[in-house]
Structure formats: C-alpha cells, structure tokens
Amino acid sequence: MxxxxxxxxxxxxxxxxxxxxxxxxxxxxxxxxxxxxxxxxxxxxxxxxxxxxxxxxxxxxxxxxxxxxxxxxxxxxxxxxxxxxxxxxxxxxxxxxxxxxxADYDQDALAVLLAGLEDLAGTGYAEHELAALLEPSEPPDSAPDDVPRQSLAERFGVPPFTLLDARRGYWRDRKAAWLSLGLRSELGRSGGLTGSFDDAARAKAAYNGQAPTGASWEAGTSIFDPVLAELLLRWYTAPGTAVLDPFAGGAVRGLVAARLGRRYTGVELRAEQVEANGQAAVDWMGRGLLTAAAPQWIVGDARDIRALVPNTASGTYGMLFTCPPYFDLERYSDDPADLSTAASYEQFLDGYTDALAAATDRMTDNAFAAIVTGAVRDRHGYVLDLPADTSRIMAGLGWRLYQDAVLATPTGSAGLRAASAFLKSRKLARVHQMVAVYHRGDIGAVRSWPAPEVGEVLELDGED
CATH class of the missing domain: 3.90.1530.10 (Conserved hypothetical protein from pyrococcus furiosus pfu- 392566-001, ParB domain)
Known part of the structure; x- marks a missing residue:
C-alpha cells in the first residue's frame, strides 16, 4: 500500500x-x-x-x-x-x-509515576526531589502568574498514592481540624480494648511484646481516622450517595459522611455504642455542623442486614464502607454474636462472610466498597492475613479489587515496645493498616466522574 x-x-x-x-x-x-x-x-x-x-x-x-x-x-x-x-x-x-x-513535565503525573515505584533506583531522581514534588514550597517558574500552583495534597486532600501517610504534616493538620469539631469516637466504648481479652489472648499479647490487661500506657481503644474516612468518601462517592456500614463501631465514619453530604447508615451490635453515636450526631446538628441528612445507626447483627435495612429504591446503597473487627485483637463485648468473641479464626471468617454478603445484597448494581483491615496474629504468634481473606471473600461475592493502599500510621506506643518485641520474638512492630477498595459494575463510568471536591474541614464546599 x-x-x-x-x-x-x-x-x-x-x-x-x-x-x-x-x-x-x-x-x-x-x-x-x-x-x-x-x-x-x-x-x-x-x-x-x-x-x-x-x-x-x-x-x-x-x-x-x-x-x-x-x-x-x-x-x-x-x-x-x-x-x-x-x-x-x-x-x-x-x-x-x-x-x-x-520539553516540560506534568509535575503531578511525574509525582504519581515516581511514588508508584518501590524505590527510585535507576530513575535519576532522589527521594528529596520526590518530596518536593509532593509538597512544593512555591510555584515553579514555568507556572503562569495567574494560575496558582497546587500540590497534590491541596488538590486531593492528600496525594492519591498507594501509600497514605498519616505521619505527614498535611494529614496531621487535617486530622486536627476534624478533632477540633469534637469528634470523639471512643464514646460508647470501654477503654483499653486492646489486650483486654481472656487468659489465652493475654498470653498472646505478652508473646507479641504487648502489655497485659490493665496496663496504663499500653492499653487503648482503636479510633477510625477521620481523614481516611473523608478521603475514601470524597474519592469514591458523590454527594448524596447512600453509604452502608455493617460494622459501624464509633461515630467517626457516620459523622464524617454526614458532614460531607452523604447519607450514612451504620449497623452496630452494641446498643450503648449506638446511643453514644446518636448523642454525638445530635450535638453536631445542634452546633450546625450537619446541614444534610443526619447519620443513622441501627442496633443489630450485621449478618441480619437484610431484615434490618429495607431494600427499597431510596434505600439502596452506593458504597459499602466499613472497618470490621480484627478477629480478637480487640474484644468489644461478651455478646456471642460479636465476631470479636469468635472461638476460632475460621468461625470469625464464617460470620464475617455472612455479614459482607448481607451488605452486598443492599448495594446498587454499580458500587464501591472500601474496607480497612489489618493482619493479626494467632495465639502461637503466626500472622493471620485478614486483608487477603477479605479480598477472597469479596471476590466470592462478585466484587473485584480495584485499589489497594497502605495506611502508614504514627508509631505512637509502637516505638516503646518495638525493641523488646523484636528481641523476644523477632517480630516487627506493626505501624500500618491495609485499605482495599472494591468495585462491581461498569468501572468505565468512573472515568467520567468530575474531580473530587476537596474543601476545608471547618468550611466545607462553601459553607460558613
């Protein structure tokens, strides 16, 4: 031719x-x-x-x-x-x-490429150059005078990388703004959940280099990070989306969702926790912090969601967003229905599967699911890979893993126990959690979504 x-x-x-x-x-x-x-x-x-x-x-x-x-x-x-x-x-x-x-560079695209690599060897770039791309101190010379240069954190809340770094200044500042609103997820939960188990679990805690029940500086209650809740909601839902949380726990995800204009329904086994969450929502509404629909919490077992949550056109959910119990890492109650009391990891997974299946039945045909998990150890000290088991369960329910990320958390008390735990058992102090985003339906529709609206925590989307 x-x-x-x-x-x-x-x-x-x-x-x-x-x-x-x-x-x-x-x-x-x-x-x-x-x-x-x-x-x-x-x-x-x-x-x-x-x-x-x-x-x-x-x-x-x-x-x-x-x-x-x-x-x-x-x-x-x-x-x-x-x-x-x-x-x-x-x-x-x-x-x-x-x-x-x-030639010139799209600085954001360059930062995404570099941050996606395990290391920068062979790229010609150094770590400090990547850090400068993520948080530029001033606009580059090539930027037009009338177009202010935004860092990735300014555009998206935090840089949209597979490493979500809660240790960075932009994250800490945003978290402090959320906490200044009076966000107290520990209300309704007894203190010192971590480590407050039966004798076998206490032995496991000692084996892991953790403090036993009753220790002052070591015991504590896990609290969901409001910045992580904000990001996942902003990135994977639109305002007005109905969000279903089968393991609601404290009030963080519900209050953040409502503040962002999402319609949140959480299912929580413990009535005292639901009461505390509701009181927090009333307080926020009284202070004008919630201008859209208030979050809703329902007392019940997540495995009974089909009976607890009607499947109507207005009650069908566009996102499943939750953080399940990490097997027996924290024991939330003595209720036999509480998955944190399961006699074995296999029994825990059975109940966990039933709960996710019930929640899946309340999802729209084109939906996301964001689940935050972490690995735990059995009583012999071996790792139980809850994140991988979650993905296996979700795949069996018709979900496909769309994105995985690591949430790097501040070391906190891990720095105090890391040396002794490592010397005793060669175990590394865990300072991260896993964030998995699943999807089912037409993923091509995501590409037509508008850019996420990232407002200030104290003044969201034009609010006073």
Missing part, C-alpha cells in the same frame, strides 16, 4: 559494534550526568541504541550513554548508523539536545 504522504528518511542501518569504534562527538556542547546513566544501566540494563555518523564514528545522539556504557564495562553496543554529511550530522546533534531542553 503506497504512502499517502512522502517523508524524508535518512539512510541508516543497525548493527552491534564494539565501543572502540565509537567516539563521543568532539563538538557536543551538552554536558550530561554520566553517573545517573551508569546507575540506570546498573538498575535497568542498557536499552535502545546510540546514533552515530557512519563516515566518522562520531556519536550524534547518546554521547553520555556511550560514556556510561564504557564506565560500566560494556564492550558492545547497539548502534544506528546514519549516512549523512558533516553539516547534517551537526544539525542532528543540536536538535537532539535542544528538543530535550524544550
């Missing part, structure tokens, strides 16, 4: 040749970083080819790659020979350098 339009094609050929046949161009004005290219060869291997003038052996494109290859000890390189005169060779040399000078 003939070409529709003729174009000039330099006469060229490809060959593997010894590096001694190649010479860096003596007139090359470019001064590159050979060390970066040596690192690249070490990490990635030598890829592509250098372009050289056939009559002279001078390199026209890839001078510094040739130097790096020699420094690394390579003896043979792929070469594209171009059969051109000296003036054309100089033009190729100049435009190859200049075209790189004229």
């Amino acid at each position: 003939p070409l529709q339009k003729a174009f000039p094609l330099v006469k060229q050929s490809y060959e593997l040749v010894g590096v001694d046949r190649l010479t860096p161009h003596p007139d090359n004005p470019r001064r590159g970083d050979v060390g970066v290219l040596v690192d690249s060869i070490e990490a990635n291997g030598f890829y592509g080819a250098v372009v050289a003038q056939l009559s002279t052996g001078y390199v026209l494109a890839g001078n510094h790659r040739l130097m790096a290859a020699r420094e690394h000890g390579l003896t043979v390189l792929p070469v594209v020979w171009v059969d051109v005169d000296d003036e054309a060779a100089l033009r190729i040399l100049l435009v190859d350098n200049r075209s790189n000078d004229l």
Whole structure:
C-alpha cells in the first residue's frame, strides 16, 4: 500500500559494534550526568541504541550513554548508523539536545509515576526531589502568574498514592481540624480494648511484646481516622450517595459522611455504642455542623442486614464502607454474636462472610466498597492475613479489587515496645493498616466522574 504522504528518511542501518569504534562527538556542547546513566544501566540494563555518523564514528545522539556504557564495562553496543554529511550530522546533534531542553513535565503525573515505584533506583531522581514534588514550597517558574500552583495534597486532600501517610504534616493538620469539631469516637466504648481479652489472648499479647490487661500506657481503644474516612468518601462517592456500614463501631465514619453530604447508615451490635453515636450526631446538628441528612445507626447483627435495612429504591446503597473487627485483637463485648468473641479464626471468617454478603445484597448494581483491615496474629504468634481473606471473600461475592493502599500510621506506643518485641520474638512492630477498595459494575463510568471536591474541614464546599 503506497504512502499517502512522502517523508524524508535518512539512510541508516543497525548493527552491534564494539565501543572502540565509537567516539563521543568532539563538538557536543551538552554536558550530561554520566553517573545517573551508569546507575540506570546498573538498575535497568542498557536499552535502545546510540546514533552515530557512519563516515566518522562520531556519536550524534547518546554521547553520555556511550560514556556510561564504557564506565560500566560494556564492550558492545547497539548502534544506528546514519549516512549523512558533516553539516547534517551537526544539525542532528543540536536538535537532539535542544528538543530535550524544550520539553516540560506534568509535575503531578511525574509525582504519581515516581511514588508508584518501590524505590527510585535507576530513575535519576532522589527521594528529596520526590518530596518536593509532593509538597512544593512555591510555584515553579514555568507556572503562569495567574494560575496558582497546587500540590497534590491541596488538590486531593492528600496525594492519591498507594501509600497514605498519616505521619505527614498535611494529614496531621487535617486530622486536627476534624478533632477540633469534637469528634470523639471512643464514646460508647470501654477503654483499653486492646489486650483486654481472656487468659489465652493475654498470653498472646505478652508473646507479641504487648502489655497485659490493665496496663496504663499500653492499653487503648482503636479510633477510625477521620481523614481516611473523608478521603475514601470524597474519592469514591458523590454527594448524596447512600453509604452502608455493617460494622459501624464509633461515630467517626457516620459523622464524617454526614458532614460531607452523604447519607450514612451504620449497623452496630452494641446498643450503648449506638446511643453514644446518636448523642454525638445530635450535638453536631445542634452546633450546625450537619446541614444534610443526619447519620443513622441501627442496633443489630450485621449478618441480619437484610431484615434490618429495607431494600427499597431510596434505600439502596452506593458504597459499602466499613472497618470490621480484627478477629480478637480487640474484644468489644461478651455478646456471642460479636465476631470479636469468635472461638476460632475460621468461625470469625464464617460470620464475617455472612455479614459482607448481607451488605452486598443492599448495594446498587454499580458500587464501591472500601474496607480497612489489618493482619493479626494467632495465639502461637503466626500472622493471620485478614486483608487477603477479605479480598477472597469479596471476590466470592462478585466484587473485584480495584485499589489497594497502605495506611502508614504514627508509631505512637509502637516505638516503646518495638525493641523488646523484636528481641523476644523477632517480630516487627506493626505501624500500618491495609485499605482495599472494591468495585462491581461498569468501572468505565468512573472515568467520567468530575474531580473530587476537596474543601476545608471547618468550611466545607462553601459553607460558613
């Protein structure tokens, strides 16, 4: 088939040749970083080819790659020979350098690419350069004067990476703003849940280097991070979306959802917790912090959601959002229906599966599910992989894992117990949780969503 339009094609050929046949161009004005290219060869291997003038052996494109290859000890390189005169060779040399000078970066896209790598080896970038991309101190020179440059944290609440870092300043500031509203998820829950188990679990806590029941500095009650709740709701729901939480626990997810204009329904086994959550919602409404529908909590077993939550057109939910018990890591009550009292991990998983299946029956055809979990240990100290088991259960219910992320949490008391736990049992102090986002339906619809609205916690979306 003939070409529709003729174009000039330099006469060229490809060959593997010894590096001694190649010479860096003596007139090359470019001064590159050979060390970066040596690192690249070490990490990635030598890829592509250098372009050289056939009559002279001078390199026209890839001078510094040739130097790096020699420094690394390579003896043979792929070469594209171009059969051109000296003036054309100089033009190729100049435009190859200049075209790189004229290029620019989409800084956000670059940050996302770099942060998605396990490390920066072989990229030419250093960690401090990535940090500067995430939190620029001032607009770059290339930004128009009338277009303020926003960091990823300013655009999305926090950078949308698979590492959600609750230790960073932007996260701590946002969390402090939420807490300043009077967000107290520990109300309705007895203090010191962690470690306050039966004798076998106390032995397990000691084996893990944790404090036994009754210890002052070590015991505590887990509280869901309001910033994580805000992000998952903003990123994976639209205002007005109905959200179902089968393991509601404290008030955080419900209050944050209502503050963001989502319709939240939580199912919680303990009546005293539901009462405390309701009181918190009344307080927020009285202070004008909730202008849309108030969150709703229902007393009951998550496995009975089909009976507790009607499946009507107005009551069908667009998001399943929850944080289940981490098996017996915290014991919430003595109720036999409480999954944290399960006699075995297998029994826990059976009840957990039933609860997620019941919640799934109340979802729309095109919905997201966000579930925050963490690995725990059995009484012998071996890891029980709750995040992986959650994904297996969800897959069996027709959900597909769409996104996974690590929530890095402040070390807190883990710093106090890390040394003793490691010396006793070679266990690492756990300072992260796993965040999994599942989807079912037409994922293509997500690509047409508008950018998430990220307002201030104290002044959301134009509120006074």
